[in-house]
Amino acid sequence: MLRALLAVLLALTLAPRPAFRLYLSDGNYHLVREYHVEGDRVRYYSVERSEWEEIPLRLVDLQRTEAERAAREEALRKQAEAIEAEERVEREQRRLVASIPQEPGVYRLVDDQVQPVPQAECKVATSKGRSLLKVLTPVPVVAGKANVEVEGERSKTVIATDRPEFFIRLSAAERFGIVRLWTQKRVRIVQKWNIIPVTNEIIEEQQEVEVFRQQLDDNLYKIWPVEPLRPGEYAVVQYTQGKGNVQVWDFSLRP
DSSP, X not given: OHHHHHHHHHHHHXXXXXXXXXXXXXXXXXXXXXXXXXXXXXXXXXXXXXEEEEEEGGGBOHHHHHHHHHHHHXXXXXXXXXXXXXXXHHHHHHXXXXXXXXXXXXXXXXXXXXXXXXXXXXXXXXXXXXEEOOSSSXXXXXXXXXXXXXXXXXXXXXXXXXXXXXXXXXXXXXXXXXXXXXXXXXXXXXXXXXXXXXXXXXXXXXXXXXXXEEEEETTEEEEEESSOOOSEEEEEEEEOTTTOOOEEEEEEEOO
C-alpha cells in the first residue's frame, strides 16, 4: 500500500504542469507552462516553441490571465473532490458488503453494526386448520382460500425510523420486497391465497410497499421504502409467485 502511494506521489511530482493562456492586451494569447514578472517584462515558457521567452509587461493582460487560471484551478479542485467523494462512497460500500454475512437472510444496520432480522415462523390457515409453512417442503394445498399468518399481533423486532433500510441476501432467484401486514386477533396476515382448482396455482394478495432496490453483490440487495411508512406491522418477504413458498422477516414500525 505504501509503495503504491509513493508511486502515485512521484508520478504527480514528475508530471508536467498544465498549460494555460497568457493573455495579451490586444486579446491574443500565448500558451504557456509558467511565467514570471521581472520588472517591466514578463518571462514565460512557451508550450508551442518549448523555450523561455520574454515580452514587455505593458503588452500582457495579467488580470484576465489570472482570473481564467484561478477559475480553471477551482474547476479542477471541485472535480478532484467529486472523484474523491465517489471513491470514498465506493470504499464504504465495499466495506459494508464485506460485513454482511454470506448466509441468506435479512440484515440491517444498528449503531453501525450489521444485525440479522429474525425470520418469522409462518403458518397456512385454511377452514380446516393451520399448517406450518416450510420452504423446502411446502404444505399440501387444496382449492379454496388460505392465509399466510404470523403469530402475535405485534412483532418483537421494533423499528423507529419510518424509512428503514434492509439488506437481503437471497437464498434463490425469487421476488422480494416489503409488505404491510393485516392485523387480526392474535395473528398478522402476510399473504391471502386464492388456490385455483386442479392446477393448485396460488394467486397471492399482499399489501406491497413501493421500494427502492440497489444490488450490492451477487444475490445481495439493499431495499428501503420510497415513501415514509405509517406506524404498523410490516415484513420483508422473499417468495416465488404462485408457488406458496414465502419467507418472512417481520418488524413493527413504532416511531
